[in-house]
Amino acid sequence: MTILSGAPWLLAHRSMLKSNKPRKVSLYGNDYVLWQDSNGKISGLPNACPHVGAMLSEGWCVTKVDGSSPVACPFHALEFDSAGCTVLPSSSKPTKSLMHPLELIIQGDFIWSYGEYEPKTSIPTIMNEIAAEYEFIGLTGERQIKTDFLTLLLNMHDYNHRNGTHRQLFEIEEVQLKQFIDDGFHSHAYVAQLRKKPTLRDILKNPGLLAMPQVLEAHLENFFPFMGMVHGKSPLLSLKECHFYIPESATHSRLYVLMFMKAHARISHLIKRNLLRLIDVVIEQDADILGKLYANTPQHIKLNNEVGMDWVRRNFESFPMVIGPNLSR
Ligand code: FES
Numbered sequence: 348m349t350i351l352s353g354a355p356w357l358l359a360h361r362s363m364l365k366s367n368k369p370r371k372v373s374l375y376g377n378d379y380v381l382w383q384d385s386n387g388k389i390s391g392l393p394n395a396c397p398h399v400g401a402m403l404s405e406g407w408c409v410t411k412v413d414g415s416s417p418v419a420c421p422f423h424a425l426e427f428d429s430a431g432c433t434v435l436p437s438s439s440k441p442t443k444s445l446m447h448p449l450e451l452i453i454q455g456d457f458i459w460s461y462g463e464y465e466p467k468t469s470i471p472t473i474m475n476e477i478a479a480e481y482e483f484i485g486l487t488g489e490r491q492i493k494t495d496f497l498t499l500l501l502n503m504h505d506y507n508h509r510n511g512t513h514r515q516l517f518e519i520e521e522v523q524l525k526q527f528i529d530d531g532f533h534s535h536a537y538v539a540q541l542r543k544k545p546t547l548r549d550i551l552k553n554p555g556l557l558a559m560p561q562v563l564e565a566h567l568e569n570f571f572p573f574m575g576m577v578h579g580k581s582p583l584l585s586l587k588e589c590h591f592y593i594p595e596s597a598t599h600s601r602l603y604v605l606m607f608m609k610a611h612a613r614i615s616h617l618i619k620r621n622l623l624r625l626i627d628v629v630i631e632q633d634a635d636i637l638g639k640l641y642a643n644t645p646q647h648i649k650l651n652n653e654v655g656m657d658w659v660r661r662n663f664e665s666f667p668m669v670i671g672p673n674l675s676r
Pocket residue numbers: 396397398399400401420421422423424425
């Protein structure tokens with residue numbers, strides 16, 4: 348599987364790697380083990396042990412006096428360092444490397460990789476800028492979804508599905524795309540979402556509804572193919588909700604959300620956990636609908652506001668070249 352090869356992928360945020368706890372990640376049909384030692388050094392190797400193939404991610408880490416920690420195989424406990432070398436029981440010297448380490452590009456807490464491919468597009472600086480200015484409030488919505496990558500991307504850039512997939516959550520009746528700025532593999536969408544007018548009965552049941560704006564404005568910024576970001580602003584806080592997408596294999600895709608916040612009031616901190624939970628519910632609904640559709644059904648109906656999906660399709664076909672950005676409106 349080599350779709351979109353040469354694109355960078357954010358395999359993990361540092362917070363997803365507990366110290367000395369190996370974790371499996373998949374990219375393009377290959378499995379890898381990632382781990383972080385006590386010094387904060389992050390390493391990646393193919394997940395199949397070169398002895399007889401046990402999953403290294405099911406093993407453990409062995410902390411050495413210098414703080415480094417090789418990963419130990421759960422089958423026969425051979426220990427592999429970050430270069431893929433081990434010391435065999437009958438020997439005192441490390442072997443030559445037995446595995447090709449996964450190349451990682453680590454920028455602060457962000458762990459990027461191109462897998463085994465030559466880079467064709469660059470890693471944006473935006474995550475470093477956000478991390479410098481905003482407080483990281485957590486990871487949420489992590490799901491492995493049984494869907495091909497294009498179908499996942501189409502869902503994530505579909506501005507109409509809020510009134511279907513997320514109907515009960517937001518009670519949105521109409522979505523208006525106010526502006527779309529097509530800048531090749533980078534785009535902005537400004538969307539106004541009109542919520543259902545609450546009835547008197549709804550208000551009596553839930554007076555909080557009166558405090559909810561009738562129109563939810565959203566600014567979405569997209570980085571093809573690996574990230575979509577929601578910029579949120581309210582009197583209480585500014586929010587950066589960063590959705591990351593990973594093509595695990597031809598049939599499975601991974602999705603997770605990193606949330607960053609700048610509080611404008613002290614009480615904003617109280618809602619962090621609720622925010623993470625809310626986004627988790629949103630992603631659960633997306634995962635649910637993706638499991639209930641016939642992917643690759645020819646599309647015979649076109650709705651308004653599908654420009655985000657058009658943008659995905661065009662870029663998907665032309666990657667790594669952008670053919671004339673022409674979708675701005
Ligand atoms: S399979 Fe890994 S040590 Fe034997």
